Amino acid sequence: MSTNGSVIRCSIDGKEYLAKAGKYINDVARENGVYIPTLCNVIGIHPQGACRICTITVNGRMMTACTTPVAEGMDIKTNTSELQDLRKSIVELMYVEGNHFCPACEKSGNCELQALAYRFQMMVSRFPYTFPKRKIDARNPKLVKNYNRCILCKRCIRAIKDEQGRSYFAFRKRGHKVEVGIDVDLGKFISDEVAQKAMDICPVGALIKKEQAFRIPIGKRKYDKTPIGADVESHHV
Amino acid sequence: MKPPIPEITDELEIGEQVYQVTMVEIVHGIIKKYGSNPTRLMDILIDIQSEFRYIPPLVLAEISKELNISNIDIEQTISFYHFFSTTPTGKYTVYLNNSAVAYMMGREEVAQTFEREVGCKFGEVSADGMIGLFSTSCIGMSDQEPAALINGKLFTRLTPFRVKEIVRDLKALKHIDEIIVEGLGDGANALPEVHSMVQNNIRKKGPILADGYKAGEALKKIVKMKPDDVIAEVKASNIRGRGGAGFPTGMKWEICRNSPGDEKYIFCNADEGEPGTFKDRVILTEYPKMLMEGMALAGYAVGAKEGILYVRHEYGYLQKHLEKVIEGGRKKNYLGKNICGREDFDFDIRIQFGAGSYVCGEESALIESAEGKRGEPRDRPPFPVESGYLGKPTIVNNVETLCSIVKVIVHGAQWYRSMGTKESSGTKVVSISGDCKYPGVYEIEWGFSVNDVLEMIGASDVQAVQVGGPSGTLIAPNEFNRTLSYTDLSTGGSIIIFGKHRDLLKDVVLNFTNFFIDESCGSCSTCRNIPIHLRTKLEKILNARGVDKDIQEMLEWAKILKASRCGLGQTAANPIVSSIKNFRPLYDQKIQHGKDFDSSFDMLKAVQESCDAVSRVPHVH
C-alpha cells in the first residue's frame, strides 16, 4: 500500500501517468485531460458515490472514480463501450425516475443531467416512463424544492450545513421511496447566500431560489454552446 | 387519522406512590441515559419507540434540542428503519413475516385470519387503536413459519385457529407472556429471561455446536501468547468469514492490527437478515458465551478495548439473556479489566440493536447504524479495518466466524484444517428450510454436495434449491451434485428447498425481488431503480404478456446493477438471472413467442370488462 502523498504510477486508458497517492481517480483523470462524467460529485466536497455515473474499471473491477483514490499499479479504464452504455443507461434511468420536462425548467442549459443526456445523445429512455406523482414544496421562505426533478445526488445534503454543522437537507425513507427533505424549522433561517449556494450546487432544477428567474438568459448558459466535459478535454491534447 | 398528543403519558410506580410523568420528561430521561450523545440516536429512538409504541413527532424538537442536530437528521434515521413509526402502531403491534418460506407454510390464511379477527387490513391499526397489523421481511424463523413478532415476542408456527385465540387474548388485554400457551422452546428459550416459544431445531452438531464448551478456555490460552501469534494461528486455520463474503479472517485481523489508531473496535455482526438464515439466532440463544469469548479474542489480537454486538431488532427477545451473559462474563473476568489476570488486556462489550433493515448487515452500513445514522453502506475504500466505527480501525465479523475462532484457538489450526476441503477449511452452520422433513440448523463440513444435504434433511421431489438466500443462486436438479464451498456454491448459511408443486417464478423469484426493493437503502441510482423495472417485466411475463425481448432486456438491465455500491444492489437481480439461466422453460411457457411486443390487447374484451364493472351496456362497432 502506498502512503498518501507519495508519487505512484498508474495507467488510464492505456497511458501511463504519475500521480500523488490518495488523490481520487476522478481528479487525477481531469488534471490529465481525461473526462469521466460525474453527477453527484462536487470537487472539494467529500464524495459519496450515489449516482454511479463515474463508474470505471480498476484492474477489471468496477469502481467509482469520484470515491476511489489512485494507488500504485492501477490499470484504469474509463471509456470502454460497456462503460459508456452503462453511463447512458443511468441517465436514462434518472429521466424516467422523475419528471424532467426540460423546456419548462429554470435550470435548462445549466442542468448537468440535461447536458449529459445531450453528450450521450440520448433520444428516449430504454426504460418505461413512470411519471410518478411528486410534490413541490414551497414552504421554505427562500427555496422551492421540486421533487419532480430531484435526482437524489445528495450534493445539497453534503455541502450545505449551518454554522453549527447542522443539516438543512437530509434523506427521508429508503429504497425507491427516498427523497431529500428540507428542515422546516432550521430552513426558516436560511440566508440568501446559502439559498443561492444550494441552487447552484443542485445539478438539476430541484432547488430553485425564490424571487428571481432566468438571471442568465437561455442561449448564454453553461452548456448551451459547449458540451459538458469539453472544458476538461480541451485542457490537454 | 391524526393521533391525539397525550400530555400525561405514563404512571410511574415507586413503592405505593404513583407519579404521573409527561412525555417530555420521559424523553429527557432517555436522552440522558445515553449521555446526550448523537451517535447513540438509534438507542434513544429504540427506547422512545418501545415506550410509546411510536415516536411522537412532538418529541423530535426535544431530541433535536438536546443533541444539537436538526429535525431532518432525526427524521432521516427514523424514516429509514422499518420498526420506527411516527404514527401510533397500536397497543399491540403485530409484524407478520412475508418471506417466501412464510407463504409456503401458510402465511396467506394466517394473514386473512388476522385481518378478519382484528377488523383492519395489514398496514393499519384497528379503529380503537388496540391492534396494529404490519408485514415485515424475514424474521429469522424460517424453520417455524408462519411467524410473527407481537410487541417484540415471537409467535411461531401460526395457524388460523391459533391466530383467533391470540387476537381474542389481545382484545382481553392479556400480558404478552400470558398469550404464549404452546409451552416454551427448548434450551435457553425456556429461561425466564427469554421466555420464548422459539425452537432451536439443532439437527446436526459439529465442533462449534458440540456440547462441552468450556467458557474461558481459549482466553486463558491466548493471554500467554503474543497478539501476533494469535493472528498467525487464525491465519494458519485458513478460516474465512461466515457471513457471506468469505474474506480470510486472519488477514482481516492482521490489517486491522497494523492500521494506525489509538482506539480500535470489534463488531460482531448479528444482523442476520438474509431470508432463510437463522443459524446466528441459535448461536445467540445457546452459545452466547462462546461468541463473546470470540469477540474478546479478536480484541486481544488487534488491540481493541471495546466490542459492539450488533443484533437485529427481531432478536430483541434475547436482550436480557445476552445482557446477563455479559454481566456473568465480567464477574468471571472474561470481560472487563485485566482479563484473565493479564494486565494490559481490557475488553468490554455493549449491545447495539437495529431497528429493521436488511442492508444494515453490510459491514459499513452496520457501522453507520451503530453511529445513530441511516444504514447506508459507505464507499470503500477505505475499508472498516482502516476507518470504521467513529473513523477508527474496526473489525466486523459474523457470529459464527467468531465462534469458530474460539475452537481454532482451543484445538489448533491444524485440527481445524483437517475438516472441510483444502480451500474451505472447517465446518459451516447452515439454516435449512422449505419443503423438507427436518428444517433446522445443521453443522456440516464444507464439501457436502446438495444431494447429501437433501438426503440429510429428508427432502424428495425437489424442484429447486436456493443456496445462499435471495442473493445466492437458484439451482436445478441437474446441479445437485455441486458442493458447498467457497470455490463452488458459497453460502452465508441459508438453504431453501422448493418442492415440485411450487410456482418458482411467482412464489420465489418475485418474492425475492420484492425483498430487495423493500430493503435497498436507496442511495445508488442503479439499486433504487433497476429492480423496480425488472419487477415490472417479471410481472408482465407472469401475466402472459411478455415476449422474448423482455427476457433479453431483463438480462441486460441486470448487468447495470453490478455498478452499485454494495452487495445488496450488486446481487439484487440474482433471483431473476439465476432463474432465467437454470429454469428457462418456466419463462418460455409464459411468453408470447415470435412477437416483438405484446399483441394480446383485445379492445372488445377490455371494453366489455370495463362496462361490466360499471354496469353499462357496451356500445362498440
Ligand SMILES: Cc1cc2nc3c(=O)[nH]c(=O)nc-3n(C[C@H](O)[C@H](O)[C@H](O)COP(=O)(O)O)c2cc1C
Ligand atoms: C446486503 C448485505 C447484507 C449482509 N448481511 C450480513 C449479515 O446479516 N450478517 C453477516 O455476518 N454478514 C452480512 N453481510 C456481510 C458483511 O458485509 C460482512 O462481510 C461480514 O459481516 C464480515 O464478517 P465475516 O468475515 O466474519 O463473514 C452482508 C452483506 C451485504 C452486502
Ligand code: SF4
Ligand atoms: S447497492 Fe443499494 S443498498 Fe447498497 S448502497 Fe447502493 S442503494 Fe444502498
Ligand code: FES
Ligand atoms: S459522480 Fe461518482 S458516483 Fe456520482
